[in-house]
Amino acid sequence: MPRNCYFLSTWTQERSMKWLVIFGLVAFSECLVTIPLRKVKSIRENLRDKEPPAEESAPQKNISQQPLRNHLDMIYVGNITIGTPPQQFSMAFDTGSSDTWVPSIYCQSMACVTHNTFDPFQSTTFQLPGIVIDLHYGSGTMTGLLGYDTIQMGDLIIKNQTFGLSLTEDDIVFEHAIFDGILGLGYPSLAIKGTTPIFDTIMNQSLISEPVFAFYLSTETELGSVVMFGGVLDCYYKGDLKWVSLSKPHYWQIPLERISMKGKIVACKRACQAVVDTGTSLMIGPRKQVYNIHKRFSGYYLQDLYVIPCQDINTLPDIVFTIEGIDYPVPARAYVQKSARGLCVSTFQGRRSRSTRKQLWILGNVFLRLYFTVFDRGQNRIGLAPAV
Numbered sequence: 518m519p520r521n522c523y524f525l526s527t528w529t530q531e532r533s534m535k536w537l538v539i540f541g542l543v544a545f546s547e548c549l550v551t552i553p554l555r556k557v558k559s560i561r562e563n564l565r566d567k568e569p570p571a572e573e574s575a576p577q578k579n580i581s582q583q584p585l586r587n588h589l590d591m592i593y594v595g596n597i598t599i600g601t602p603p604q605q606f607s608m609a610f611d612t613g614s615s616d617t618w619v620p621s622i623y624c625q626s627m628a629c630v631t632h633n634t635f636d637p638f639q640s641t642t643f644q645l646p647g648i649v650i651d652l653h654y655g656s657g658t659m660t661g662l663l664g665y666d667t668i669q670m671g672d673l674i675i676k677n678q679t680f681g682l683s684l685t686e687d688d689i690v691f692e693h694a695i696f697d698g699i700l701g702l703g704y705p706s707l708a709i710k711g712t713t714p715i716f717d718t719i720m721n722q723s724l725i726s727e728p729v730f731a732f733y734l735s736t737e738t739e740l741g742s743v744v745m746f747g748g749v750l751d752c753y754y755k756g757d758l759k760w761v762s763l764s765k766p767h768y769w770q771i772p773l774e775r776i777s778m779k780g781k782i783v784a785c786k787r788a789c790q791a792v793v794d795t796g797t798s799l800m801i802g803p804r805k806q807v808y809n810i811h812k813r814f815s816g817y818y819l820q821d822l823y824v825i826p827c828q829d830i831n832t833l834p835d836i837v838f839t840i841e842g843i844d845y846p847v848p849a850r851a852y853v854q855k856s857a858r859g860l861c862v863s864t865f866q867g868r869r870s871r872s873t874r875k876q877l878w879i880l881g882n883v884f885l886r887l888y889f890t891v892f893d894r895g896q897n898r899i900g901l902a903p904a905v
């Protein structure tokens with residue numbers, strides 16, 4: 518059976534005519550598989566250094582934790598259930614889009630044969646408004662129907678949540694995906710018109726005490742990753758959270774001052790913008806700027822991938838992202854990953870840029886593994902701190 522090599526890229530863009538969500542699932546010619554380059558300090562170890570433990574410092578907060586499974590340091594998926602009695606689905610938790618959907622029994626695509634499908638007839642709480650939706654992706658499309666049902670995520674029980682039931686799914690994109698559906702954590706302005714994204718429903722139904730959620734993404738270990746809703750557990754990061762206001766509460770988009778190596782600016786010369794996206798595996802930037810970074814290494818392009826000699830990894834400098842005066846270094850062990858064929862490949866990837874979005878960077882899971890990230894809907898800001 519052919520091994521499916523892909524990375525999820527759910528970067529969304531509005532279309533002027535329709536409120537459709539676009540995201541790309543870019544096929545990879547070369548599997549990126551990470552090899553252990555370092556040992557991760559365990560949360561337990563870190564807790565030992567902290568006084569008092571997080572749980573005791575915030576006893577009355579309703580923080581709901583949803584465990585995520587790390588798939589090859591590329592995608593992080595978590596289980597939710599939909600309906601009464603519950604039907605279980607594995608979801609990609611995506612801050613780059615705002616809609617939630619799962620495969621359905623109405624769908625005959627191969628992608629629906631290979632995944633869990635939602636059966637509305639088996640749920641006593643299901644309601645069907647019958648509105649047809651289509652979500653357009655970089656490499657294909659998904660069409661579906663809108664429905665309402667109870668969704669359980671961690672210990673949150675969300676009543677009457679809108680979600681999509683797929684009718685068709687692009688097989689190239691979804692057939693071998695390790696998740697059944699997508700759970701969008703973006704702003705309502707990005708969602709299908711007239712629908713309320715799941716986190717907005719959570720806030721509306723007062724299921725949490727603070728309108729925030731946060732991701733801790735593990736490195737090289739399948740277990741231990743988590744998305745928490747309603748508050749922040751400080752055992753997952755070191756030091757203080759540094760807050761950055763969103764450029765505009767629409768995408769999870771923040772201003773970036775510069776990208777440098779050894780004190781020299783290598784990209785984002787006159788400041789730029791970056792989107793923080795858990796649905797994107799890699800670091801995506803304008804093609805020319807990414808090229809400008811790569812040309813500092815003694816490597817070569819293999820199709821879209823940039824190959825770096827493996828023996829260089831230990832001597833390569835950090836690539837430093839400066840955000841509101843604070844440096845966020847990305848070390849070589851994070852920006853180089855080992856591929857299935859044993860090649861060392863850059864996790865920076867160029868994107869053909871449209872004129873209006875020329876400077877836009879996407880900080881994907883490569884960045885989010887290094888920095889614990891809080892998404893604050895209450896104050897429209899992002900909090901960052903080094904992950905444990």
Ligand SMILES: *[C@@H]1O[C@H](CO)[C@@H](O)[C@H](O)[C@H]1NC(C)=O
Nearest residue numbers: 584585586594595596605607
């Ligand atoms: C999700 O459910 C599957 C099947 O029940 C289970 O094997 C897996 O460990 C669960 N994943 C998480 C992150 O809890």
Ligand SMILES: *[C@@H]1O[C@H](CO)[C@@H](O)[C@H](O)[C@H]1NC(C)=O
Nearest residue numbers: 644665676677678679712713
């Ligand atoms: C569910 O939500 C939809 C849209 O927000 C609303 O029209 C419908 O009446 C709700 N149903 C229930 C049972 O609350």
Ligand SMILES: *[C@@H]1O[C@H](CO)[C@@H](O)[C@H](O)[C@H]1NC(C)=O
Nearest residue numbers: 705713714717718720721722
């Ligand atoms: C829920 O929140 C959304 C977005 O914040 C808002 O537009 C909508 O009216 C709210 N719905 C209810 C039922 O309160």
Ligand SMILES: *[C@@H]1O[C@H](CO)[C@@H](O)[C@H](O)[C@H]1NC(C)=O
Nearest residue numbers: 577578579723724725726727
């Ligand atoms: C916390 O959760 C409990 C039960 O899950 C609920 O009764 C309570 O209202 C919640 N508190 C807040 C502040 O949301």
